[in-house]
Amino acid sequence: MLFDPAKSPIFYGYVILFIGTIGVYFSFPGQTIGVSVFTDPVKDALGLSRNQFSNAYMIGTIASSLIIGRAGVWFDTYGARYVAFCAALVLAIALFLCSWSVHMSDFAKEILNRDTWAIPFAIMTLLFFLLRFAGQGVLTMASRNVIMIWFDKNRGKVNAFSSVAISFGFSSSPIWVDALIESSGWQNTWQYLGFGLLGMSSLIFIFYKNKPEDFGLLPDGAKEIVQTKTKTVITRKQFTLREATKTRAFWMYALILAFNSFFSTGLTFHIVSIFKSEGFPKGDAISIFLPASIVAVSISILANFLSDYLQLRLYLYLMITGGIIASIGFLYLPTAAGIPLLVAGFGIMSGFFAVLNTIAWPRFYGRDHLGAITGKVMSFLILASALAPSIFSLCFSTFDSYQLLGWLGLVFLIFLVFGSLKARNPQ
Numbered sequence: 001m002l003f004d005p006a007k008s009p010i011f012y013g014y015v016i017l018f019i020g021t022i023g024v025y026f027s028f029p030g031q032t033i034g035v036s037v038f039t040d041p042v043k044d045a046l047g048l049s050r051n052q053f054s055n056a057y058m059i060g061t062i063a064s065s066l067i068i069g070r071a072g073v074w075f076d077t078y079g080a081r082y083v084a085f086c087a088a089l090v091l092a093i094a095l096f097l098c099s100w101s102v103h104m105s106d107f108a109k110e111i112l113n114r115d116t117w118a119i120p121f122a123i124m125t126l127l128f129f130l131l132r133f134a135g136q137g138v139l140t141m142a143s144r145n146v147i148m149i150w151f152d153k154n155r156g157k158v159n160a161f162s163s164v165a166i167s168f169g170f171s172s173s174p175i176w177v178d179a180l181i182e183s184s185g186w187q188n189t190w191q192y193l194g195f196g197l198l199g200m201s202s203l204i205f206i207f208y209k210n211k212p213e214d215f216g217l218l219p220d221g222a223k224e225i226v227q228t229k230t231k232t233v234i235t236r237k238q239f240t241l242r243e244a245t246k247t248r249a250f251w252m253y254a255l256i257l258a259f260n261s262f263f264s265t266g267l268t269f270h271i272v273s274i275f276k277s278e279g280f281p282k283g284d285a286i287s288i289f290l291p292a293s294i295v296a297v298s299i300s301i302l303a304n305f306l307s308d309y310l311q312l313r314l315y316l317y318l319m320i321t322g323g324i325i326a327s328i329g330f331l332y333l334p335t336a337a338g339i340p341l342l343v344a345g346f347g348i349m350s351g352f353f354a355v356l357n358t359i360a361w362p363r364f365y366g367r368d369h370l371g372a373i374t375g376k377v378m379s380f381l382i383l384a385s386a387l388a389p390s391i392f393s394l395c396f397s398t399f400d401s402y403q404l405l406g407w408l409g410l411v412f413l414i415f416l417v418f419g420s421l422k423a424r425n426p427q
Contacts, residue, residue, distance in 0.1 A: 005209050011221030012209065013150035013158075019207045021162045023084060023143030025169040026200045029193045030091055030135015032265060032385065033170055035128075037177045038098075041186045045102050046120035054389060056121050060128025061386035065379045068137040072241075072375015076368070079210035080146035083371075085201050087138035092197035094130035099190035101127060132382065141378050145370050148362045150212055152219040153308060155359050160304030163354040167297050211367075236427060238366035244373050244426075252423040253312075253360050254377050256319055256416055258384040260353045263326065263409065264346070266388035274392075274402050278333045288343050295347025300354040312360050315352050316420055322348025323413045331406035357381075364426050 005012035028034040035057065043053040075083045097104070105120040112119070144162075151158050180189040212219055244250045267274065268289075275285035303315060326345025332338040361374050395404050 003206055003209075005212070005215045005217060012215070012217065013212065013219070013221060015207060016150045016209065017147055017158050017162060019203060020143045020147040021165050023088075023200065023204060023208075024140055024162070024166050026088065026197060027091070027135040027139040027143070028170055028173050029095055029190075029197070030131040030133075030137075030139070031170065032136075032268070033174060034135070034177070035131065037174050037181065038186050038190070041181065042098075042101070042124075045186070046105055046124065048117060048120055048124070052117060052121055053124065056124040057128050058386050058390055060125045060130075061132045061382060063125075063129045064133035064137055065382035065386060068133065068141075068379045068382060069372070069375045071133075071138045072141065072371040072373065072378070075142055075145060075371025075375065080142045080149070081205065081208040081210060084139055084142035084146070084208055085204045087134045087142060088197050088201035088204055090130060091134040091139060092194045092201065094127055094134060095190045095194035095197065098127050098131070099187040099194070102187075137378055137382060141371070141374055144358055145362075145374055146208055146210070148358060149210070149367050149370065150219060152362075154220050155362065156304045156307035156355070159307075159355065159358050160301050163300045163304060163358070164297055167293065167300070167354070171293060236366060238368035239364075239373070239426065240369050241372040241376055244365045244369075245376070247364075247426045248419070249360075249364055249423040249426055250373075252416060252420040253316060253356060253364075254380050255419075256316065256323070257353060257357050257377065258380040259323060259409070259412060259416075260319070260349045261381040262384035262388045262391075263323065264350065265385040266392040266405070267330075267346070269389040270392045270396070270402070273396065275333070277396065277400075277402060278338075280333075284339070288339065288346070292343045292347040292350065295344060296350035296354070299348060299351025303352060303355045304359075307355055307359055312356065312363065312425070313420070313423060315356055316423065317417075319349055319352035319356065320413055320416050320420070322346075322352065324410065327406050327409040327413065330409070331403060 005015075008015065039050075039053060043050060046053075048056070071083065071087075101120070101123055104123055108119045108123070109115055147158060147162060148155055177189060177193075180192065184192070209215065239247075271285045271288070272282050276282070307315070322345045324345070325341050326349060329338050329341025329343070329345055333342065357377070361377065362370055365373050392402065392405060396402055
């Protein structure tokens, strides 16, 4: 054992909180926000059109969503340490391969004696699959879950720290990554990120530990389970994935989280086009993200701290309300109230997403099968984010407007309002 948590001078859960948060942050090269910075230089170097590059991204993302549930089972079987370690290594390898994508494409064209866009398209589809599966999927899931396993009563408080740190980290990443691309080129930048992931994999192997009980410790650093809590601990059911999917709460929470993933990805991907279709300049489109982030982070901090004392069903309804406000703002974008409503609703949804996506699953279904359950949910989120850009684009090309998506969003959210009436904590 490289490091014994039982000998740590402080509760080792705080080490897990710190390293696990860094682990989630290091997944950003596989997140949309990390890939988008490379879009223009890479597609031009490979000779792909924007649509071809986007479709490769969509297909790779959909493929990753189909098997991410298996990674959740690996998490339950082998633990966070080995799963996150392997995910970081795979992500590092994928980044190195991405940096060599032009050479790989040229080599394949020479071997096959064919100069066609299909070759770089197939290569980028495979690389996007690896990036999304290892980064957005496995590394994110394993790092978030290991933090939640080491805490129980204080999950909301520690998630407040983690969520805010990750939010600021992700939002600042495109700035310094773009600066690296400008100074060193996109190939070298992907390689630098790859070396960073190799370093992160070493930290994961040394510091990630699966459960406090494996080392004679208890969640939250408790010295002992007091008598009044013994019955609660014993009777708390540990749901399997099959049992969890039979509860209404699983589907209602998963669907609102997937809606957020769909809406935020589609809005972000087509933000300039959406605003342009309503007569707004590019500057107005991009400017909505800062105030929306401020709303999201403020709500996330407050909601995380209070989540240790409040029922999560309140958060579910508030998140649905945020979606309704955002959809109305989306529909009435040309009016004076349109942009403020869109910003407020988008921020509210994002803020509660950071809470529910992390805290709901261990609280509702226990820790024993947390990987399988969160892996299933992650597959919904990845699939929704993969489909969003194409569906938004199809709507606009067909109807010359994005309005239909606002109405469909409202219908779906109203369904969730009624469907969530009995979505109680299964415990």
